[in-house]
Amino acid sequence: MTPRVIFLGGLGRSGTTLLERLLGELPGVAPLGEVVHLWERGVLAGEPCGCGRAFPACPFWRQVGEKAFGGWTPGLAGRVMALRRRVDRTRRLGRAHADLPEYVRAYRLLYEAAAGVAGAGLVVDSSKHASLAYCLLEGGLDPHIVQVVREPRAVAHSWGRTVERPENGRPMTRWGPVRTAVHWTAQNLALELLARRGARVTRIRYEDLVAAPGDTLGALAGELGLPPSRLPFLHGTTAHLTTAHTASGNPMRFGAGPIELSRDDTWRHGLPRRRQSLVAALTWPLRARYGYGSAT
């Protein structure tokens, strides 16, 4: 049986990994990480799972691979990556491709197997790209999309920083303010377009999540149709996280134990004023619609 799929969308550095980890603490929910990158980074490169083991050595993913595909192979990963290049592109949004059913079938098999191995009725894919959400929708998977938005100047500051990838010690991709602003707008507009095409899209703001995690997560769980839960892993703004088998994603997917949720406002001093103004202008008026004010 196909599990219900929660797809976390938005631009990177907007809090999707944090939200995925919090959702993963709810009963019956299995967080999978950014499945879009699993084929290359997990299967081909053998990068670590969120549990710390290399992807090929993680017992969870090994079972998922066996169940879904009779095992992970470079041929399978290469095929899905080739399909992705043809089918799953932002510029193709709204235009179905003949290879779309085969591409979506790989995701369907993976989600089904992961739900089965985890004993969960609901899986979370934090791949973020609106183009993949569109493919899943067109392929009949009916994901519930959660659009995570964050103040674009904070997002731009984060994309401008040098951060090392724990997976291989190399720096994460860096973007300048203009590129970040353009992508922030494009991804968010694309997710809104999906809502207009009939997708279920729930929007949450990173700032609300870290300011009032219990209220925000409780309301979201209700929207997702999850039974009311006491959220025992949350104490005020402290979250007690357990290990999750997330295949790829932000460094925040590693580690377990208590973490303090606090809003990162370092952009106010760290991002030069001219860059703040540039990002603010380029992301207007969407930014205001999401409640990030009119001040530049």
Ligand SMILES: [Zn+2]
């Ligand atoms: Zn694992």
